[in-house]
Amino acid sequence: MDQQDTQTLDCKPASGIADVAPISKLIFSVTKQMRRVFEQQARLQDMTLPQWRALGQLVQSNGLSQAALSTLIETDQMTTSKILRLLETRGLIERLPDPADSRAKIVRATPPVTAMVEAMKAVAGELHETMLDGISEADKEVLVRSLNKISDNLAGQSDRQKDADK
Template sequence: MTLGAVLNDTARLMRVRFDQRARHLGLTRAQWSVIATLARNEGIRQTALADLLEIEPITLCRQIDRMEEGGWIERHPDPSDRRARLPRLTPKAHAVLERGRAVATGIYAEALSGLPPDAEAQLVEMLAHMRANLSDRRADSAEKAAAKS
């Protein structure tokens, strides 16, 4: 089995397990993704949020419309662009975010069961390093260094 297959399959299984255990939160996986990503990126514009979620801006706009109707998100004026509005989480979303994080913590514990106590920290460190290697910042630096040699 390859690294890519293991990473992909593990992520899929964690999403499935989250869906099973988080049904009581009253959110779809897509809505949960919006809330979780927005929580990590408060003040972000919808187009940038769509990029992070890897969905089309119009798809996100429709999703946010529904979430706004449900009381999960509010749109506020962008102080730097009067035409734009920034999505923000409501208190209802913040409350469910904490409950969702608790579900996720349980799933992480289940996934790491039987591994040494420091395995999570090491895994996070290695994956963060891999992400940095593949990110645009690192790629740009590597390309510039290769061009100079």
């Protein structure tokens, strides 16, 4: 972990743009640290984080189209296709004909993947507990509300930008 990741950022009110920058930096830093932990765990399973995410979605849904999976793991179709090719080569997924569309395939995780996904869930649970250690329930509620509001604000900004681009 580098020095920047371990330091606590001072988010005391200032004036102007400085009010937002420390919060943004902190959100980015926490996200980066979480990603690093999950990537380390994925490597222990001889996988990448995107492969692990794909398997998690496939187990949870009991099968998806490649397009739906791309949306859920937030990758483009080409990247998803590459991920699936590697997973299929390892026998971790199978592609089956889509009963609703003869041109499409449904991607499903094979039975051995369930244990891998359970290990992934355990890692996520441990990370969640570690992240929130020492934070009161009231503070957790404020944090969740605040992050949801930030997300809503950004989604609204994105929607407004889309409207402006039309």
